[in-house]
Amino acid sequence: MPQKLIPLIEYAEQQGIPESTLRWQIKQGLQTAVRHGRYWYIPVEVEKRSQDTQVFTLFTHAGGAGKTSLARDLGFALASRGYRVLLIDADPQANLTAWLGVDPTSVSNQETLLAVVENDQLLPAPRTGLIGGLELIPANMNLALAEVIIPSKTLGMLPLRTTLHDMEWFTHYDYILIDSPPSLGPLAGMAALASHGLIVPVETSAKGMQALRGVVEIARDYVKRLASVRFLSPKTQFVRMLVPTKYDPRTNQDRQAQQLLEEAARIAPVSPPLSYRPAPYKEAMDQCLPIQAVGDQKLLEEMEAVCTAFIRQTQPEAASLSPQSGEVA
Numbered sequence: 609m610p611q612k613l614i615p616l617i618e619y620a621e622q623q624g625i626p627e628s629t630l631r632w633q634i635k636q637g638l639q640t641a642v643r644h645g646r647y648w649y650i651p652v653e654v655e656k657r658s659q660d661t662q663v664f665t666l667f668t669h670a671g672g673a674g675k676t677s678l679a680r681d682l683g684f685a686l687a688s689r690g691y692r693v694l695l696i697d698a699d700p701q702a703n704l705t706a707w708l709g710v711d712p713t714s715v716s717n718q719e720t721l722l723a724v725v726e727n728d729q730l731l732p733a734p735r736t737g738l739i740g741g742l743e744l745i746p747a748n749m750n751l752a753l754a755e756v757i758i759p760s761k762t763l764g765m766l767p768l769r770t771t772l773h774d775m776e777w778f779t780h781y782d783y784i785l786i787d788s789p790p791s792l793g794p795l796a797g798m799a800a801l802a803s804h805g806l807i808v809p810v811e812t813s814a815k816g817m818q819a820l821r822g823v824v825e826i827a828r829d830y831v832k833r834l835a836s837v838r839f840l841s842p843k844t845q846f847v848r849m850l851v852p853t854k855y856d857p858r859t860n861q862d863r864q865a866q867q868l869l870e871e872a873a874r875i876a877p878v879s880p881p882l883s884y885r886p887a888p889y890k891e892a893m894d895q896c897l898p899i900q901a902v903g904d905q906k907l908l909e910e911m912e913a914v915c916t917a918f919i920r921q922t923q924p925e926a927a928s929l930s931p932q933s934g935e936v937a
Contacts (some may be wrong), residue, residue: 610654610692614649657931662742665805708739754798778816800827855884862884866881
């Protein structure tokens with residue numbers, strides 16, 4: 609049964625007890641708690657949701673836009689709210705795999721998407737027990753072979769979609785998030801076509817805005833491909849949400865970029881921005897933690913706002929504000 613992670617201070621308020629009493633109960637073994645980075649949470653079981661499984665691909669061909677960290681952090685935010693989340697690393701760089709504490713050199717080819725691409729096999733069983741209850745289909749550097757294999761096969765970019773939706777465990781998850789390579793190549797295309805839509809991080813810079821235009825064009829092509837095999841309506845909005853990243857409102861350039869993103873709302877909904885704070889993101893990467901666990905309250909609140917915006921776009925009836933944070937240890 610999925611679990612929601614409730615910060616100590618909120619759980620104490622719900623129970624009508626002082627936080628100090630709750631901490632004493634935890635120390636005495638009278639209350640189960642889990643620690644993620646600098647924060648403590650109380651895990652509470654929640655009922656299985658009746659929503660259909662939704663698949664989204666984190667997608668942009670611009671490197672350094674924060675795509676992989678967004679996959680990690682959005683996945684953790686969703687899992688913390690009690691959603692069952694599977695992350696799929698479709699990038700041979702395997703950063704998502706490494707940032708979740710799995711050594712890519714320990715990952716066999718049969719544990720990656722290469723099993724589907726190379727041998728038309730079923731997807732491997734996901735790795736379980738990761739931070740926050742996340743599950744993962746990992747990657748390794750050999751996944752790069754897929755870039756050569758996919759074009760050699762008829763409808764080579766569709767096997768992940770068909771296989772994924774046919775897996776027995778597919779309906780176990782509320783959300784499946786795919787981290788695609790920072791390119792427009794065959795592997796990125798396969799990751800995109802496997803999804804119900806794209807979540808696009810957009811660096812608030814001239815480079816980021818230029819990359820967004822390319823994503824919009826390729827998204828139109830993806831819709832045409834999926835419509836040709838009747839997987840989607842040709843009128844489907846495939847870019848589902850834009851997430852401004854590396855935002856610094858103190859600079860003129862970023863304020864101008866934010867204005868452009870607001871105009872881009874006619875393409876897709878725009879989430880609240882994520883600030884440019886390189887030190888906490890490096891700490892999260894080094895410690896194999898989501899950004900919410902490193903103690904930067906501003907980024908924690910921003911990521912929760914992005915998560916809320918995401919849920920509103922995908923499950924409007926289920927959107928609700930989450931706890932702000934746990935208690936800093």
